[in-house]
Amino acid sequence: MLETLPLDLLKPRPVPQALLLGLQQRFGERCNTALAMREQHGRDESPFDVPPPDVVVFAESAEDVAFVVALANQHAVPVIPYGAGSSLEGHLLAVQGGISLDVSRMQRILQVHAEDLTVTVQAGVTRSQLNAELRHAGLFFPIDPGADATLGGMAATRASGTNAVRYGTMRENVLGLSVVTASGEQIRTGTRARKSSAGYDLTRLFVGSEGTLGVITELTLRIYPLPEAVSAAVCFFPSIDAAVQTAIQIIQLGVPIARCELLDAHAIRAVNAHDKLGLQELPMLLMEFHGSPASVAEQAQTVQDIARDLGGEDFEWATTPEARTRLWAARHHAYLSGLQTKPGCRSVTTDICVPISRLAEIINASVAEVEATGLAYFIVGHVGDGNFHMAYLIDPLIPAERETAERLSHQMVTRALRLEGTCSGEHGVGLHKQGFLVDEAGEGAVALMRSVKQALDPRNIMNPGKIFAV
Amino acid sequence: MLETLPLDLLKPRPVPQALLLGLQQRFGERCNTALAMREQHGRDESPFDVPPPDVVVFAESAEDVAFVVALANQHAVPVIPYGAGSSLEGHLLAVQGGISLDVSRMQRILQVHAEDLTVTVQAGVTRSQLNAELRHAGLFFPIDPGADATLGGMAATRASGTNAVRYGTMRENVLGLSVVTASGEQIRTGTRARKSSAGYDLTRLFVGSEGTLGVITELTLRIYPLPEAVSAAVCFFPSIDAAVQTAIQIIQLGVPIARCELLDAHAIRAVNAHDKLGLQELPMLLMEFHGSPASVAEQAQTVQDIARDLGGEDFEWATTPEARTRLWAARHHAYLSGLQTKPGCRSVTTDICVPISRLAEIINASVAEVEATGLAYFIVGHVGDGNFHMAYLIDPLIPAERETAERLSHQMVTRALRLEGTCSGEHGVGLHKQGFLVDEAGEGAVALMRSVKQALDPRNIMNPGKIFAV
Structure with missing residues (x-):
């Protein structure tokens, strides 16, 4: 018996037939409404019992992602980015129904710049896949949550792991992102430079946003020489x-x-x-x-x-x-x-x-x-x-x-x-720690987060109900 | 002859008498409208020729700051946070008139936690003042822009300096902030823990925001043992x-x-x-x-x-x-x-x-x-x-x-x-690099920054006209 969520978090929204048809038309077999597939995408390592998403779509490119998000925005239907499914805090659960957008097939390593110690990858690349690719060049990426998570998911939850004490977390190791925003527009944040003072730090706004502000499609990361x-x-x-x-x-x-x-x-x-x-x-x-x-x-x-x-x-x-x-x-x-x-x-x-x-x-x-x-x-x-x-x-x-x-x-x-600490070192807030977040940050700071969310996702389609209720 | 700004950036707003009276009543001599004082606060190291602010207020506490910002918000009058005046990019210039809010008297070092390598300071503490205080405990704070800037100003421009190659920039070394938002509310971001996945990274949203989203009143920083x-x-x-x-x-x-x-x-x-x-x-x-x-x-x-x-x-x-x-x-x-x-x-x-x-x-x-x-x-x-x-x-x-x-x-x-770099490594955008920011980040990303600004500062009172035109 899994835990039942408070009723006010469960707010299924209707998924119009026109949306489903639009998805089926573009994605064919990559658009899947079979119960088994939906249930597999409606579960993570968290203990909550929530109905599955209405449909699972497998994206293979940023354009696929942009198409899905733009269509979902038009119909005000939720989009839940899905990577490896290893979240511990209910991030993947379709509390308001909608589309599980699976990016795990976006697994190309796009650029390895050994001379600059940077790499650019698609969001579905896992940490072990990246390290297998880097090893022969004498390089590695240090962030290692317990699961073999996708790098997109790791950025979304601001993951860390065993090496963070020396190398930092995803906060310190993401140099830039490609993101599809809630309107379906593609933007880039950051550059390959190690530091920058050029405008708001959108990279770190998306790192840790748990899929609530947009879908990460590419990441530029810092990598390191394998130690001597x-x-x-x-x-x-x-x-x-x-x-x-x-x-x-x-x-x-x-x-x-x-x-x-x-x-x-x-x-x-x-x-x-x-x-x-x-x-x-x-x-x-x-x-x-x-x-x-x-x-x-x-x-x-x-x-x-x-x-x-x-x-x-x-x-x-x-x-x-x-x-x-x-x-x-x-x-x-x-x-x-x-x-x-x-x-x-x-x-x-x-x-x-x-x-x-x-x-x-x-x-x-x-x-x-x-x-x-x-x-x-x-x-x-x-x-x-x-x-x-x-x-x-x-x-x-x-x-x-x-x-x-x-x-x-x-x-x-x-x-x-x-003791002046935090309720979450690396797993994120998701569904389970929303009350703790208010205790930690205060109502004022959470209200500020909420106003950022409303500005960037006015129809509340991006992973709604996570981090805080909107 | 200083450079003349494009006319569309200069949009002086009226400063109502009621606002001035409210400031004079609370601050007495700490509210100053003398031309010399205003001119001194209306100049930085940038090459622009802009009329001075209408009034200079010296804050001595977060409550002072909150009072000024709330009153300014009520009257839709600009507030320009002022620290050491060492900006190179015109951050301090009163392109829309308003209040220069000088926090340089907020210079108390509030807590030194040598056992955790953290320190909490008021925003007007300078880097050299902090290091003088830390030295006797065998500790130091590494970020060192050329000028002896205030730590609040350094956070606002995401400053770095000569040690960044080893110790990172303000981005990596600010653990948390106390901020007065545009409505005059006081919030805290972050904790004293080294890492956190609890909600949006508001700390890094304010670091590098150049005074356009709120006024930093306190900072919790990482510090380091003096090397052996x-x-x-x-x-x-x-x-x-x-x-x-x-x-x-x-x-x-x-x-x-x-x-x-x-x-x-x-x-x-x-x-x-x-x-x-x-x-x-x-x-x-x-x-x-x-x-x-x-x-x-x-x-x-x-x-x-x-x-x-x-x-x-x-x-x-x-x-x-x-x-x-x-x-x-x-x-x-x-x-x-x-x-x-x-x-x-x-x-x-x-x-x-x-x-x-x-x-x-x-x-x-x-x-x-x-x-x-x-x-x-x-x-x-x-x-x-x-x-x-x-x-x-x-x-x-x-x-x-x-x-x-x-x-x-x-x-x-x-x-x-x-070459996949950035227009600003450490000085910020201010007035001078707004066109470059669009070239670098793209219209879409700058529009997203602007929507964050509008959400957090709907009356556009916080250092208006900097980073981008609103």
Whole structure:
């Protein structure tokens, strides 16, 4: 039993026959109204039960996208951009019906400028596809949410992942976009220059707009040389607090660590089972260092010294690329591995991010609170950023478990805001965190967001009902 | 003789007596209509001749700002935020009359969170004031435009400076803002967390909005530990091309250089005269390396190898803090020093930024074009970013010189856009680059900016006539 949305979010709009005919005429088999296809596009990793979209259209070009959006605008019908379907916050759900616009076939890598460390791709390219293409040129794109998401989707939710502590998030790594606006017009934002003071920062207005202001069709991204030296290590701690304190000190000392991930004992148990890793079932930091051989050695030494002082056991180094890949693959599977520890469960997942000095306080308090309820959970976290996820594992047949999880999640967000943090580090607001957004930003700032939305999408066709009610 | 603006930009609006009375009643002597004060607030480093604002108000709090903006909104009278007055693009000019709202007395440093590497300041704090406060805690704020600008002004123009190649620009270093919107309401954007996916990126919408969307009253900024080791060096080259090629290779190799500045022989001559430096009058790179002692040594060695291969003479190291300070002070004075090489001159200054691989091409072409005209000029550049400034020194009494400079500037921007760069790396659009912005972003994107402006400032009171005509 999935969660039922508040009724005021569900406002299906009529889809006129003329619109459907117009889509069928242009797209033929790429316009699909079969229930199975619509249901597949009407679901994501969020726990909501919402009727599927009325129709799924597969775009293969920016012109396809512009056609769909212009027609939808004419008929005031919603358009929901769809990439890999890996959203955790209900971004894809057709709460007002309409068209699921699938851009996953727009997967051409258009330009690789190794000499400038930029790349231009279509929105449906996934992060792993891009990295497979870049690897042979000695380059990589660092942003890596758990899922193999599309780059368009990652921009739309302002995604980050394990490398953000060193390389930033999509906010810092998108140089420019091609966007189809709500009227069906194609615009470009940004250039290939590293910086610019030319006008409003439309690039960063669309990054994180969750499909509510337009459809991203192309992205120009920063890429990076593969580091000369890479080393990864795991380190086990007697308590979560000791692991988190280590992460805090690493950041406060300014160590340019590339990745600094926390897994609690529950998460380790899950990845051990799923990926056959045999790791000790203790709170663990999973770290990676990038740089010259000397710099990597220096960073590693500093971090070992900090960890030892806090009771961390000696590092285990993953020196071969294969061993590293295995560890990071396990980290990326952690969410799914965790779900499998409680068969049939669903997850309520938190995403708060706080100033680094406040991280231990909020993790310790959150662990105490969940332990007191007996609810199953696990923790994974981009702790170098002050960001972590607690997944509460609930039996969908037991409403009390969901209520408990939602109460714990609310307590955690309230605490995060008091500590000057945010309700969402990287997953976005979607359907689930709209109340939290108001708590965080205030009514005035949300009203301002809403007026931007109304100015850019006066008929409210772009992914309506997400981020805030309009 | 300053340049006369196109008449359609000059649209003075009446300032009703009721408004003036309301301001005088609240602000007393902090409300000033004396001509000298108005003229001082109606001028910046730009070459335009515009009547002064009608009144100058000195705000000392966000509440003062909110009062002024609400009253101005009621009477549909322009409000022009004023910080240090160091804009180069006419941002401060009262093209539609109205109130110059001086926030330079809002200079309290509100919070220093060394443990999180964040600081919260009022908008009138200058970069040098902040750094003086941070130094004793072993911290610094890296963004350093040539002038000792206010942090509010730096955010409003999305400023950068010499450290941007390593630390980013105001875009990357503002975590959150307090803003008075056009209705006089106070809102906050962002939090102290390093990253967030919570709603539209209002912070970055206001950063670079040049006072046209609201008045920034407070900023929360990222700060950095003073590096363990710092070394600065100068290196001289037989040609500008060789110096630029060196910078390109440094960036392409991924050397984490902290500062990488070009000065041409004319700029060297100017700083030698102004700062009594005795540098060779040859194209020069002025560089700085930050990190651990080992990392700094490694970076310096890599850079020396590159420079030597390209004909750079052996490095001269500035090992003492005093020697470094002297060099960087000279760099920050370069603009004013350059102006003094041609007494009575004014400058037309370019600000293009291109992908790094295109930098040599555009500098070489721009030098050839200016040399062919015989116009005096000098070049300084944040070449590690692909950004440089050519200052054309013109006699304001000789209209042909201005025409030549404007033509050269236009040619350079056209070339920069063809090379996928931007018309403004860090100075902003203001009055002078509005045509270039349309060339760069396209009519559609500028129309979108305009609709954001209209939504957030329906009576067009916030610094009207800047970035684009409304």
